[in-house]
Amino acid sequence: MFNRFLAASVAVAAAALALPAAAQAGDPGETAFNIRCKACHTVAPGGAAGPVAPNLRGVVGRKAGASSYKNYSPALKAAPITWNAASLDKFLAAPTKTVPGTRMVMAVSDPNQRKAIIAWLAKQR
Numbered sequence: 001m002f003n004r005f006l007a008a009s010v011a012v013a014a015a016a017l018a019l020p021a022a023a024q025a026g027d028p029g030e031t032a033f034n035i036r037c038k039a040c041h042t043v044a045p046g047g048a049a050g051p052v053a054p055n056l057r058g059v060v061g062r063k064a065g066a067s068s069y070k071n072y073s074p075a076l077k078a079a080p081i082t083w084n085a086a087s088l089d090k091f092l093a094a095p096t097k098t099v100p101g102t103r104m105v106m107a108v109s110d111p112n113q114r115k116a117i118i119a120w121l122a123k124q125r
């Protein structure tokens with residue numbers, strides 16, 4: 001009886017431990033996006049813009065400033081950029097240097113974090 005109780009407790013404890021481990025195993029790009037980008041951006045299906053920034057679903061392969069977002073800066077709208085891994089990496093490293101006049105000011109200095117975010121964005125189609 002006692003042994004069975006003990007075995008059940010161990011199983012419950014193991015399950016409880018497994019949960020946070022699973023949560024941590026999420027996509028590092030998604031985690032970084034949620035922390036650094038989601039306050040302004042959405043990747044919701046349908047393309048509707050977030051309250052203050054363009055929807056980033058499908059951004060890889062899209063021309064800069066070409067979503068249905070209404071409040072693009074003239075600078076980003078006119079920028080001769082198509083978003084791919086290289087152009088996103090450059091933009092995210094230093095947005096206001098890459099596109100002077102852009103209203104996107106969130107730089108990501110860590111190259112690994114940029115890579116993870118871009119890889120995750122590429123899957124949001």
Ligand code: HEC
Pocket residue numbers: 033036037038039040041052053054056059063064065066067071072073074075076077083088092101102103104105106107108117
């Ligand atoms: C404080 C709000 C804010 C945050 C945080 C933010 N952005 Fe932006 N982002 C903007 C705005 C506003 C624009 C539109 C800029 C313009 O029109 O010049 C933009 C534009 C962009 C664009 C160009 C979209 C297009 O349609 O051409 C990309 C790509 C982008 N952001 C990626 C990111 C990523 C990745 C993060 C997180 C690391 C991030 N942004 C964080 C506000 C934000």
